[in-house]
Amino acid sequence: MRTLIRGVRVFDGERAVPAADVVIDGDRIGTAAGAVDAVIDGTGKTLLPGLIDAHTHAFEGDLAEALTFGVTTELDMNNLPPVLAAQRRQAAERDDVADIRSSSMIATAPNGHPTQIMTPDLLKALGTDRTLDTVADPGEARAFVEARLAEGVDYLKIAIDDGGSSGTRLPALSPELAAVLVEAGHAAGLRVIAHTVTAREALIALDAGADGLAHLYSDVDEEQAEETAARIAAYDAFVISTITYIEAVTGDPNGRELLRDPRIAARMSDRSKATFGREWADIPMHSQGVMNASHAAAALRRAGVPVLAGTDCTPFGPVHGAGLHHELLLLTEAGWTPEQALAAATGTTARLFGLTDRGRIAPGLRADLLLVNGDPTADITATRAIEEVWRGGVRHRWAA
Numbered sequence: 001m002r003t004l005i006r007g008v009r010v011f012d013g014e015r016a017v018p019a020a021d022v023v024i025d026g027d028r029i030g031t032a033a034g035a036v037d038a039v040i041d042g043t044g045k046t047l048l049p050g051l052i053d054a055h056t057h058a059f060e061g062d063l064a065e066a067l068t069f070g071v072t073t074e075l076d077m078n079n080l081p082p083v084l085a086a087q088r089r090q091a092a093e094r095d096d097v098a099d100i101r102s103s104s105m106i107a108t109a110p111n112g113h114p115t116q117i118m119t120p121d122l123l124k125a126l127g128t129d130r131t132l133d134t135v136a137d138p139g140e141a142r143a144f145v146e147a148r149l150a151e152g153v154d155y156l157k158i159a160i161d162d163g164g165s166s167g168t169r170l171p172a173l174s175p176e177l178a179a180v181l182v183e184a185g186h187a188a189g190l191r192v193i194a195h196t197v198t199a200r201e202a203l204i205a206l207d208a209g210a211d212g213l214a215h216l217y218s219d220v221d222e223e224q225a226e227e228t229a230a231r232i233a234a235y236d237a238f239v240i241s242t243i244t245y246i247e248a249v250t251g252d253p254n255g256r257e258l259l260r261d262p263r264i265a266a267r268m269s270d271r272s273k274a275t276f277g278r279e280w281a282d283i284p285m286h287s288q289g290v291m292n293a294s295h296a297a298a299a300l301r302r303a304g305v306p307v308l309a310g311t312d313c314t315p316f317g318p319v320h321g322a323g324l325h326h327e328l329l330l331l332t333e334a335g336w337t338p339e340q341a342l343a344a345a346t347g348t349t350a351r352l353f354g355l356t357d358r359g360r361i362a363p364g365l366r367a368d369l370l371l372v373n374g375d376p377t378a379d380i381t382a383t384r385a386i387e388e389v390w391r392g393g394v395r396h397r398w399a400a
């Protein structure tokens with residue numbers, strides 16, 4: 001099956017092309033030469049690579065919701081092995097769910113973040129009796145990485161968060177243990193991503209050798225943002241944004257704009273809609289976190305540090321799929337151009353996570369595609385005017 005999308009504006013994962021012909025050839029993006037079986041008129045529309053959310057937690061039903069919103073790949077950043085195995089199996093066998101990569105469970109200190117929220121009761125509600133392993137000494141650190149390797153993880157995730165930015169007190173991995181984890185991960189060829197929420201913790205993680213930060217730091221104001229960004233830029237590392245998550249845990253109601261947007265509300269599940277307004281207790285975050293993280297996003301971009309669009313979506317909110325469209329809006333409100341935001345959810349993320357078969361529109365790559373009405377390189381919210389989603393060349397059938 002060859003489908004031609006004719007005369008469509010293309011955002012290719014890095015930049016915009018005013019008009020092009022793109023062919024979907026089976027599960028791949030083909031070349032425009034030769035006969036086709038179907039033609040789609042691309043006039044007034046924009047074709048993008050399927051979106052990649054660089055920070056998620058995928059439980060039952062989440063990958064289906066993501067795909068409905070054009071998110072064709074989720075990078076899961078902490079999960080429980082039985083849940084993850086089920087989600088990976090679905091992603092391998094089904095066309096109606098987003099693809100997934102994962103760290104499996106996060107390495108943290110005994111009673112460290114996020115064990116205070118991922119309680120046995122919560123995990124039971126999510127369908128598993130498994131709880132998080134923790135790391136107390138170098139021997140446990142190496143055993144932790146071995147266990148994750150046995151699960152076939154795609155990267156490693158560690159937590160360095162002492163709760164200090166919000167006045168909470170949590171045990172955190174020591175810099176020495178973080179370094180042992182990073183070293184073991186790197187020895188096995190894994191990238192290491194660190195959960196940190198303050199600039200101080202970010203620098204501890206980067207000094208330990210982490211390749212990326214799972215959140216923008218949220219405790220540095222506009223005045224200090226440039227200096228902090230310059231320090232981060234001295235490392236060859238990336239940062240995942242998650243302003244959406246910072247909004248959620250600080251009780252900022254701004255994320256509700258999704259519910260007021262009919263393009264989003266029409267597609268969102270009742271389960272996702274019910275997550276808005278949830279109270280987030282016990283999650284360390286600076287009270288001015290949203291504003292600070294926005295300044296950090298702007299300063300890091302100016303300093304040349306890659307920032308990837310991620311939501312930290314969970315089954316309890318922020319919401320899978322739609323949340324990434326909100327994050328893109330927030331990045332433009334932080335001063336980014338729409339093209340910079342779109343690259344942070346497509347080409348840049350694929351490159352930094354070694355996903356060489358996706359994230360761009362070019363012949364031979366996976367046909368993970370999003371066709372929208374209008375021009376999201378001019379108005380970022382046009383990503384929400386979804387016409388079609390293809391996942392590995394299979395057209396997603398969404399029923400209103």
Ligand SMILES: [Zn+2]
Pocket residue numbers: 055056057077078312
């Ligand atoms: Zn997370």
